[in-house]
Amino acid sequence: MPKLKLALYWAASCGGCDVAVLDINEKILDVAALADIVLWPIAMDFKYHHVEAMDDKSIDVCLFNGAVRNSEQEEIAKLLRAKSKIMVAFGACACFGGIPALAYVEAPTNDNPERTFPQTQTKVKEGELELPEFFDTVHALNQVVGVEYYLPGCPPPVELILKVVDALATGQLPPVGSVIASDKALCDECLRTKEEKRITKIYRPHQIIPDPQRCFLEQGLICLGPATRGGCGQRCIKANMPCRGCFGPPPGVVDQGAKMLSAVASIYDVSDEEGIIRMVEEIVDPAGTFYRFAMSTSLLERKRT
Amino acid sequence: MKKVTIDPITRLEGHGRIEIFLDEAGNVANAYLQIPELRGFEKFCEGRPVEELPRITPRICGVCPEAHHLASTKAADAVYHVDAPPREEAPL
Numbered sequence: 001m002p003k004l005k006l007a008l009y010w011a012a013s014c015g016g017c018d019v020a021v022l023d024i025n026e027k028i029l030d031v032a033a034l035a036d037i038v039l040w041p042i043a044m045d046f047k048y049h050h051v052e053a054m055d056d057k058s059i060d061v062c063l064f065n066g067a068v069r070n071s072e073q074e075e076i077a078k079l080l081r082a083k084s085k086i087m088v089a090f091g092a093c094a095c096f097g098g099i100p101a102l103a104y105v106e107a108p109t110n111d112n113p114e115r116t117f118p119q120t121q122t123k124v125k126e127g128e129l130e131l132p133e134f135f136d137t138v139h140a141l142n143q144v145v146g147v148e149y150y151l152p153g154c155p156p157p158v159e160l161i162l163k164v165v166d167a168l169a170t171g172q173l174p175p176v177g178s179v180i181a182s183d184k185a186l187c188d189e190c191l192r193t194k195e196e197k198r199i200t201k202i203y204r205p206h207q208i209i210p211d212p213q214r215c216f217l218e219q220g221l222i223c224l225g226p227a228t229r230g231g232c233g234q235r236c237i238k239a240n241m242p243c244r245g246c247f248g249p250p251p252g253v254v255d256q257g258a259k260m261l262s263a264v265a266s267i268y269d270v271s272d273e274e275g276i277i278r279m280v281e282e283i284v285d286p287a288g289t290f291y292r293f294a295m296s297t298s299l300l301e302r303k304r305t
Numbered sequence: 306m307k308k309v310t311i312d313p314i315t316r317l318e319g320h321g322r323i324e325i326f327l328d329e330a331g332n333v334a335n336a337y338l339q340i341p342e343l344r345g346f347e348k349f350c351e352g353r354p355v356e357e358l359p360r361i362t363p364r365i366c367g368v369c370p371e372a373h374h375l376a377s378t379k380a381a382d383a384v385y386h387v388d389a390p391p392r393e394e395a396p397l
Contacts, residue, residue, distance in 0.1 A: 012344050015318040016367020045315045072341045099364040100344045107348040118343070126306050126326035126334050132341045155367065206356050206385065244360055284354045292361075 004060040004168060006035035007051070008090075009080055010042070011073035012100045012138065013066025017091040018042040020155035021063070024162060034169050035060070039080075051079055059084040061168060063151075065091040067100045067296060068139040071120075072132035081145035086173075088164065092154040094141040095179075096248045096256070097296020099154070101138040104295050105287050140296040150179040154246035154293060157232055181231030185250040189230040190237055194218065197267040202282040205242070216242040217267060222289060227253065227260035246293045255299045257290035306334060318368045355381045 010018060018040070022028060038059060039046045062084040068074050081087055092098040118134040141147050151160060160180050167173050174180070182189065194215045203220045210216060216223035216237075223242030229250045236243055249256035268279050283289070291298055307327040314321040320342035328334040346365050350358060358377040363370030382389060 010320075012342060014364050014367040014370075016364065016370065019367045041313050041315045041320075042318060043316060047315075048312055070341065070343070099361060102349040102353075102361070103345045105349060105352065107351040109351060110348070124335070124337070127308060129324060129337055129339065131339060134343060154364065204354060204356060241360075244357075285352065285357070288353050289357070 004035040005058060006031070006037050006168075007039040007059045007062040007080060007084065008037065008042075009039060009062065009064050009066075009076060011064070011066030011077065011094070011141075012069045013091070013093055014099075015042055016155040017063075017065035017093075020091075020158065020161060023158050024165070027162060027165070030169070031165055034165070048076065048079075051076075051083060054083045056082050057085050061086045061088060063088050063090040063164075064141055065094050067093040067097050068141065068144045069100060069103075069135050069137065070132040071135070074135075074139070074144055075132075077141060077144050086148045087141070087145060088149045088151055089141040089147045090151050091156055092152055092246045092248065092293045095150045095152045095297075096294035097138050097140050098293050101295035102288060102292070103138055138296050143296065148176050149174070150248075152179060152181055152229060152247040153232060156180075157235070159233065160231060179229065179248075179251075181229050181247055183251055184230050186225040186228045186230040186232070186234065186237075186243055186247070190215070190225055190234050192216070192237065198269045199267055200269050202264075202268075202279065204284060210240055210242075212240050217263075222264070222283065224256075224260050224290070224292075226250075226263040227256050227290070244289070244292045248294050248297070254297070256294040257287070257298055260290040261286070307331075318366055355384050 008018060008021065037044060038054070039051055059080070062080045064077065064080060064087060066073070068077055089095045093100060118131060120131055120133050122129045122131070151164060153160065163180055192215045193213055195218060197218055199218065199220045201220050202222060205221060208219065210219055210221060217225070221242050224245035225243045227249060228243055228245040229247040232247055245256055249259060253259045264283065270276055270279055309325040309327065311323040314323060320340060322339045322341055323336060324339065325336045326334045346362065350361060353361060359374050359381060362373040362377040365373050
Protein backbone atom coordinates (compact mmCIF):
# COMPACT_ATOMS: atom_id res chain seq x y z
CA MET A 1 0.00 0.00 0.00
CA PRO A 2 1.57 3.33 -1.01
CA LYS A 3 2.29 5.72 1.83
CA LEU A 4 -0.39 8.28 2.57
CA LYS A 5 0.46 11.95 2.26
CA LEU A 6 -0.25 13.74 5.53
CA ALA A 7 -0.23 17.47 6.25
CA LEU A 8 -0.51 19.15 9.63
CA TYR A 9 -1.04 22.88 9.87
CA TRP A 10 -1.71 25.45 12.58
CA ALA A 11 -3.71 28.68 12.26
CA ALA A 12 -4.58 30.78 15.34
CA SER A 13 -3.28 28.10 17.62
CA CYS A 14 -0.94 27.49 20.51
CA GLY A 15 0.91 24.45 19.19
CA GLY A 16 -0.70 22.16 21.78
CA CYS A 17 -2.43 20.06 19.14
CA ASP A 18 0.89 19.49 17.38
CA VAL A 19 2.45 18.54 20.72
CA ALA A 20 -0.52 16.20 21.32
CA VAL A 21 0.33 14.37 18.09
CA LEU A 22 3.85 13.90 19.44
CA ASP A 23 2.34 12.70 22.73
CA ILE A 24 1.43 9.45 20.98
CA ASN A 25 5.08 8.67 21.77
CA GLU A 26 6.49 5.62 20.06
CA LYS A 27 3.35 5.32 17.91
CA ILE A 28 4.68 8.27 15.91
CA LEU A 29 6.83 5.60 14.25
CA ASP A 30 3.62 3.89 13.08
CA VAL A 31 2.54 7.21 11.61
CA ALA A 32 5.91 7.60 9.90
CA ALA A 33 5.57 4.09 8.45
CA LEU A 34 2.05 4.84 7.26
CA ALA A 35 2.46 8.32 5.87
CA ASP A 36 4.83 10.85 4.36
CA ILE A 37 4.35 14.15 6.13
CA VAL A 38 4.35 16.92 3.51
CA LEU A 39 3.75 19.91 5.78
CA TRP A 40 4.24 20.32 9.54
CA PRO A 41 5.71 23.69 10.51
CA ILE A 42 6.45 22.77 14.14
CA ALA A 43 8.59 19.83 13.12
CA MET A 44 9.55 20.00 9.43
CA ASP A 45 10.91 22.55 7.00
CA PHE A 46 8.33 22.43 4.20
CA LYS A 47 7.25 25.90 3.05
CA TYR A 48 4.02 27.26 1.57
CA HIS A 49 5.50 27.17 -1.94
CA HIS A 50 5.93 23.38 -1.58
CA VAL A 51 2.21 23.06 -0.90
CA GLU A 52 1.32 25.40 -3.78
CA ALA A 53 3.31 23.17 -6.13
CA MET A 54 1.34 20.04 -5.17
CA ASP A 55 -1.43 18.64 -7.33
CA ASP A 56 -4.99 19.15 -6.14
CA LYS A 57 -6.23 16.36 -3.89
CA SER A 58 -2.73 14.89 -3.67
CA ILE A 59 -2.62 15.21 0.13
CA ASP A 60 -4.61 12.33 1.61
CA VAL A 61 -5.32 13.89 5.00
CA CYS A 62 -4.79 17.34 6.42
CA LEU A 63 -4.97 17.75 10.20
CA PHE A 64 -5.73 21.46 10.60
CA ASN A 65 -5.64 22.97 14.07
CA GLY A 66 -6.25 26.54 15.18
CA ALA A 67 -9.00 29.05 14.50
CA VAL A 68 -8.98 31.27 11.39
CA ARG A 69 -8.73 34.97 12.18
CA ASN A 70 -6.49 36.54 9.57
CA SER A 71 -6.28 36.44 5.79
CA GLU A 72 -3.14 34.28 5.70
CA GLN A 73 -4.80 31.60 7.82
CA GLU A 74 -7.86 31.73 5.59
CA GLU A 75 -5.70 31.52 2.47
CA ILE A 76 -3.74 28.51 3.74
CA ALA A 77 -6.96 26.82 4.88
CA LYS A 78 -8.33 27.20 1.34
CA LEU A 79 -5.02 26.10 -0.20
CA LEU A 80 -4.89 22.97 1.95
CA ARG A 81 -8.55 22.27 1.24
CA ALA A 82 -7.83 22.31 -2.49
CA LYS A 83 -4.79 20.06 -2.13
CA SER A 84 -6.33 17.58 0.35
CA LYS A 85 -8.79 14.74 0.00
CA ILE A 86 -9.76 14.88 3.68
CA MET A 87 -9.70 17.87 6.06
CA VAL A 88 -9.87 17.17 9.77
CA ALA A 89 -10.72 20.06 12.10
CA PHE A 90 -8.19 19.09 14.77
CA GLY A 91 -8.74 20.45 18.27
CA ALA A 92 -11.22 22.82 19.83
CA CYS A 93 -10.02 25.93 17.98
CA ALA A 94 -10.53 24.46 14.51
CA CYS A 95 -13.77 22.77 15.59
CA PHE A 96 -15.47 25.62 17.44
CA GLY A 97 -13.16 28.65 17.64
CA GLY A 98 -11.55 27.66 20.91
CA ILE A 99 -9.92 30.00 23.39
CA PRO A 100 -8.98 32.60 20.72
CA ALA A 101 -12.71 33.18 20.16
CA LEU A 102 -12.85 34.75 23.64
CA ALA A 103 -11.66 37.81 21.71
CA TYR A 104 -15.36 38.35 20.97
CA VAL A 105 -16.06 39.43 24.54
CA GLU A 106 -15.13 43.09 24.74
CA ALA A 107 -12.34 43.80 27.23
CA PRO A 108 -13.05 46.35 29.98
CA THR A 109 -10.08 48.47 28.87
CA ASN A 110 -10.44 48.55 25.10
CA ASP A 111 -8.69 51.87 24.91
CA ASN A 112 -7.29 52.90 21.53
CA PRO A 113 -7.42 56.72 21.45
CA GLU A 114 -4.89 57.03 18.61
CA ARG A 115 -6.89 54.49 16.56
CA THR A 116 -3.88 52.29 15.92
CA PHE A 117 -4.81 49.31 13.77
CA PRO A 118 -2.77 46.50 12.22
CA GLN A 119 -1.73 47.52 8.70
CA THR A 120 -1.49 45.14 5.78
CA GLN A 121 1.20 47.23 4.01
CA THR A 122 4.16 48.92 5.69
CA LYS A 123 6.76 50.96 3.83
CA VAL A 124 10.32 50.48 5.04
CA LYS A 125 13.54 51.99 3.69
CA GLU A 126 14.28 48.94 1.54
CA GLY A 127 10.82 48.37 0.14
CA GLU A 128 7.46 47.21 1.35
CA LEU A 129 6.39 44.64 3.92
CA GLU A 130 3.06 42.90 4.00
CA LEU A 131 1.09 41.44 6.86
CA PRO A 132 -2.14 39.48 6.57
CA GLU A 133 -5.41 41.30 7.08
CA PHE A 134 -6.52 40.91 10.69
CA PHE A 135 -10.18 39.90 10.91
CA ASP A 136 -12.53 41.03 13.64
CA THR A 137 -14.10 37.58 13.39
CA VAL A 138 -12.69 34.33 14.72
CA HIS A 139 -13.75 31.48 12.45
CA ALA A 140 -13.97 27.79 13.14
CA LEU A 141 -12.46 25.86 10.22
CA ASN A 142 -15.83 24.77 8.81
CA GLN A 143 -16.89 28.40 8.55
CA VAL A 144 -14.14 28.88 5.96
CA VAL A 145 -13.80 25.55 4.11
CA GLY A 146 -15.58 22.19 3.99
CA VAL A 147 -14.47 19.76 6.69
CA GLU A 148 -14.87 15.98 6.70
CA TYR A 149 -14.09 15.14 10.33
CA TYR A 150 -13.92 16.84 13.69
CA LEU A 151 -11.57 15.90 16.51
CA PRO A 152 -12.47 18.07 19.51
CA GLY A 153 -10.54 18.73 22.70
CA CYS A 154 -8.00 21.17 23.94
CA PRO A 155 -5.94 19.28 23.04
CA PRO A 156 -7.57 16.11 21.70
CA PRO A 157 -6.64 13.19 23.95
CA VAL A 158 -4.05 10.71 22.72
CA GLU A 159 -6.65 7.88 22.57
CA LEU A 160 -8.76 9.80 20.05
CA ILE A 161 -5.74 10.84 17.98
CA LEU A 162 -4.83 7.16 17.76
CA LYS A 163 -8.37 6.39 16.60
CA VAL A 164 -7.77 8.74 13.68
CA VAL A 165 -4.41 7.11 12.94
CA ASP A 166 -6.06 3.66 13.03
CA ALA A 167 -8.86 4.74 10.72
CA LEU A 168 -6.28 6.01 8.24
CA ALA A 169 -4.19 2.85 8.54
CA THR A 170 -7.10 0.47 7.99
CA GLY A 171 -8.98 2.70 5.56
CA GLN A 172 -12.11 2.29 7.70
CA LEU A 173 -13.30 5.85 7.91
CA PRO A 174 -16.43 6.89 9.80
CA PRO A 175 -19.26 8.68 7.94
CA VAL A 176 -18.30 12.13 6.66
CA GLY A 177 -19.18 14.82 9.17
CA SER A 178 -18.44 12.61 12.18
CA VAL A 179 -17.05 13.96 15.39
CA ILE A 180 -14.35 11.60 16.61
CA ALA A 181 -15.51 11.47 20.25
CA SER A 182 -18.46 10.12 22.22
CA ASP A 183 -22.06 10.29 21.03
CA LYS A 184 -23.22 11.42 24.44
CA ALA A 185 -22.74 14.34 26.80
CA LEU A 186 -19.92 14.26 29.36
CA CYS A 187 -22.36 13.63 32.23
CA ASP A 188 -22.96 10.18 30.80
CA GLU A 189 -19.34 9.09 31.28
CA CYS A 190 -18.75 11.06 34.47
CA LEU A 191 -18.34 8.66 37.40
CA ARG A 192 -19.38 11.08 40.13
CA THR A 193 -22.51 10.34 42.12
CA LYS A 194 -25.53 12.18 40.88
CA GLU A 195 -28.52 12.51 43.15
CA GLU A 196 -30.91 15.34 42.86
CA LYS A 197 -29.98 18.41 40.91
CA ARG A 198 -31.57 21.23 42.80
CA ILE A 199 -29.36 24.05 44.03
CA THR A 200 -30.00 27.32 45.78
CA LYS A 201 -26.60 28.93 45.37
CA ILE A 202 -23.83 29.00 42.81
CA TYR A 203 -20.27 29.16 44.13
CA ARG A 204 -17.02 30.23 42.57
CA PRO A 205 -14.54 27.34 42.65
CA HIS A 206 -12.41 28.80 45.45
CA GLN A 207 -15.39 29.42 47.74
CA ILE A 208 -15.92 25.80 48.73
CA ILE A 209 -13.83 22.66 48.87
CA PRO A 210 -15.48 20.36 46.34
CA ASP A 211 -16.40 16.85 47.37
CA PRO A 212 -14.39 14.71 44.94
CA GLN A 213 -17.13 12.06 44.65
CA ARG A 214 -20.16 14.21 44.00
CA CYS A 215 -21.48 15.94 40.88
CA PHE A 216 -20.10 19.49 40.73
CA LEU A 217 -23.38 21.06 39.68
CA GLU A 218 -25.14 19.51 42.66
CA GLN A 219 -22.58 21.25 44.87
CA GLY A 220 -23.32 24.59 43.23
CA LEU A 221 -20.19 24.67 41.09
CA ILE A 222 -20.57 25.46 37.41
CA CYS A 223 -19.56 22.42 35.35
CA LEU A 224 -20.23 22.33 31.62
CA GLY A 225 -20.76 18.54 31.61
CA PRO A 226 -24.41 18.67 30.46
CA ALA A 227 -23.50 20.94 27.55
CA THR A 228 -20.32 19.16 26.47
CA ARG A 229 -19.64 16.13 24.33
CA GLY A 230 -17.96 13.24 26.14
CA GLY A 231 -15.02 11.13 25.05
CA CYS A 232 -12.26 12.95 26.91
CA GLY A 233 -12.01 10.35 29.67
CA GLN A 234 -13.31 13.02 32.11
CA ARG A 235 -9.71 14.05 32.73
CA CYS A 236 -10.55 17.39 34.37
CA ILE A 237 -13.27 15.83 36.54
CA LYS A 238 -10.77 13.26 37.80
CA ALA A 239 -8.45 16.13 38.77
CA ASN A 240 -11.31 17.57 40.86
CA MET A 241 -11.88 20.43 38.42
CA PRO A 242 -15.25 21.06 36.77
CA CYS A 243 -15.56 20.78 33.00
CA ARG A 244 -15.12 23.89 30.90
CA GLY A 245 -16.39 22.40 27.65
CA CYS A 246 -13.37 21.85 25.41
CA PHE A 247 -15.12 19.05 23.50
CA GLY A 248 -17.77 21.44 22.28
CA PRO A 249 -21.52 20.91 22.31
CA PRO A 250 -23.05 17.42 22.61
CA PRO A 251 -24.71 15.79 19.59
CA GLY A 252 -27.83 17.61 18.47
CA VAL A 253 -26.82 20.90 20.07
CA VAL A 254 -25.55 23.80 17.96
CA ASP A 255 -24.99 26.46 20.60
CA GLN A 256 -23.00 25.21 23.60
CA GLY A 257 -23.42 28.33 25.73
CA ALA A 258 -27.17 28.43 25.30
CA LYS A 259 -27.36 24.76 26.24
CA MET A 260 -25.41 25.42 29.43
CA LEU A 261 -27.55 28.42 30.30
CA SER A 262 -30.58 26.20 29.95
CA ALA A 263 -28.97 23.47 32.11
CA VAL A 264 -28.15 25.90 34.92
CA ALA A 265 -31.61 27.45 34.80
CA SER A 266 -33.22 24.04 35.04
CA ILE A 267 -31.38 23.02 38.22
CA TYR A 268 -31.60 26.29 40.11
CA ASP A 269 -34.41 26.06 42.63
CA VAL A 270 -35.91 29.50 42.41
CA SER A 271 -39.27 30.83 41.35
CA ASP A 272 -39.39 34.49 42.32
CA GLU A 273 -37.82 37.36 40.42
CA GLU A 274 -35.55 38.35 43.31
CA GLY A 275 -34.15 34.81 43.41
CA ILE A 276 -33.61 34.84 39.65
CA ILE A 277 -31.71 38.13 39.85
CA ARG A 278 -29.57 36.69 42.64
CA MET A 279 -28.86 33.58 40.55
CA VAL A 280 -27.82 35.65 37.56
CA GLU A 281 -25.45 37.69 39.72
CA GLU A 282 -23.91 34.55 41.22
CA ILE A 283 -22.75 33.41 37.77
CA VAL A 284 -19.56 35.33 37.23
CA ASP A 285 -18.66 35.82 33.54
CA PRO A 286 -21.36 33.66 31.90
CA ALA A 287 -20.22 34.51 28.36
CA GLY A 288 -16.59 33.63 29.03
CA THR A 289 -17.52 30.48 30.98
CA PHE A 290 -20.40 28.96 29.02
CA TYR A 291 -18.76 29.81 25.69
CA ARG A 292 -15.18 29.21 26.82
CA PHE A 293 -14.29 27.07 23.80
CA ALA A 294 -17.20 27.45 21.38
CA MET A 295 -17.94 31.10 20.83
CA SER A 296 -17.28 30.97 17.07
CA THR A 297 -19.98 28.38 16.50
CA SER A 298 -22.51 30.16 18.68
CA LEU A 299 -25.74 31.18 17.02
CA LEU A 300 -24.67 34.70 17.88
CA GLU A 301 -21.75 34.42 15.44
CA ARG A 302 -20.49 37.78 14.35
CA LYS A 303 -20.69 38.42 10.62
CA ARG A 304 -17.49 39.42 8.84
CA THR A 305 -17.36 43.08 7.93
CA MET B 306 15.69 45.69 -4.22
CA LYS B 307 15.65 41.91 -4.38
CA LYS B 308 13.67 40.25 -1.62
CA VAL B 309 14.17 36.73 -0.27
CA THR B 310 11.19 35.38 1.68
CA ILE B 311 11.25 32.51 4.15
CA ASP B 312 7.65 31.56 4.83
CA PRO B 313 6.81 30.03 7.23
CA ILE B 314 9.73 29.72 9.63
CA THR B 315 9.70 26.21 10.96
CA ARG B 316 10.70 23.96 13.83
CA LEU B 317 9.64 26.37 16.53
CA GLU B 318 6.33 27.20 18.14
CA GLY B 319 4.58 30.13 16.53
CA HIS B 320 4.07 31.76 13.20
CA GLY B 321 6.80 33.74 11.54
CA ARG B 322 8.00 35.01 8.21
CA ILE B 323 11.40 36.46 7.34
CA GLU B 324 11.90 39.03 4.57
CA ILE B 325 15.49 39.64 3.54
CA PHE B 326 16.30 42.62 1.32
CA LEU B 327 19.45 42.30 -0.83
CA ASP B 328 21.35 45.25 -2.31
CA GLU B 329 22.76 45.38 -5.87
CA ALA B 330 25.89 43.53 -4.79
CA GLY B 331 23.73 40.71 -3.47
CA ASN B 332 24.55 41.45 0.16
CA VAL B 333 21.95 41.65 2.88
CA ALA B 334 20.77 45.25 3.25
CA ASN B 335 18.21 44.43 5.95
CA ALA B 336 16.14 41.56 7.29
CA TYR B 337 12.71 41.71 8.91
CA LEU B 338 11.01 39.17 11.14
CA GLN B 339 7.22 39.31 10.92
CA ILE B 340 4.68 37.56 13.10
CA PRO B 341 1.48 37.00 11.07
CA GLU B 342 -0.55 35.92 14.07
CA LEU B 343 -2.37 37.69 16.88
CA ARG B 344 -4.80 36.15 19.33
CA GLY B 345 -5.00 38.83 22.04
CA PHE B 346 -4.68 37.02 25.38
CA GLU B 347 -3.64 40.26 27.08
CA LYS B 348 -7.06 41.70 26.29
CA PHE B 349 -9.45 38.80 26.40
CA CYS B 350 -8.21 37.67 29.81
CA GLU B 351 -9.56 40.96 31.18
CA GLY B 352 -12.97 40.43 32.71
CA ARG B 353 -12.41 36.70 33.29
CA PRO B 354 -12.55 35.49 36.92
CA VAL B 355 -9.00 35.27 38.28
CA GLU B 356 -9.45 31.61 39.30
CA GLU B 357 -10.20 30.73 35.66
CA LEU B 358 -6.96 32.12 34.30
CA PRO B 359 -4.92 29.01 35.23
CA ARG B 360 -7.21 27.22 32.77
CA ILE B 361 -7.05 29.90 30.04
CA THR B 362 -3.41 31.04 30.00
CA PRO B 363 -1.91 27.57 29.31
CA ARG B 364 -3.48 27.97 25.85
CA ILE B 365 -1.00 30.72 25.12
CA CYS B 366 1.49 28.00 24.25
CA GLY B 367 1.07 24.26 23.86
CA VAL B 368 4.78 23.63 24.31
CA CYS B 369 5.13 25.51 27.60
CA PRO B 370 1.61 25.50 29.08
CA GLU B 371 2.95 24.60 32.51
CA ALA B 372 4.82 27.91 32.77
CA HIS B 373 1.68 29.94 32.09
CA HIS B 374 -0.38 27.72 34.35
CA LEU B 375 2.00 28.19 37.27
CA ALA B 376 2.36 31.93 36.69
CA SER B 377 -1.40 32.50 36.66
CA THR B 378 -1.89 30.17 39.65
CA LYS B 379 0.70 32.10 41.64
CA ALA B 380 -0.97 35.36 40.59
CA ALA B 381 -4.36 34.06 41.77
CA ASP B 382 -2.79 32.98 45.08
CA ALA B 383 -1.34 36.49 45.46
CA VAL B 384 -4.73 38.10 44.73
CA TYR B 385 -6.31 36.06 47.52
CA HIS B 386 -3.28 36.38 49.83
CA VAL B 387 -2.95 32.62 50.21
CA ASP B 388 -0.06 30.21 50.04
CA ALA B 389 -0.24 26.85 48.30
CA PRO B 390 -0.79 24.01 50.78
CA PRO B 391 2.31 21.99 51.68
CA ARG B 392 2.84 19.09 49.27
CA GLU B 393 1.72 16.36 51.68
CA GLU B 394 -1.64 18.06 52.14
CA ALA B 395 -2.42 18.47 48.42
CA PRO B 396 -5.38 16.23 47.55
CA LEU B 397 -3.86 14.67 44.40
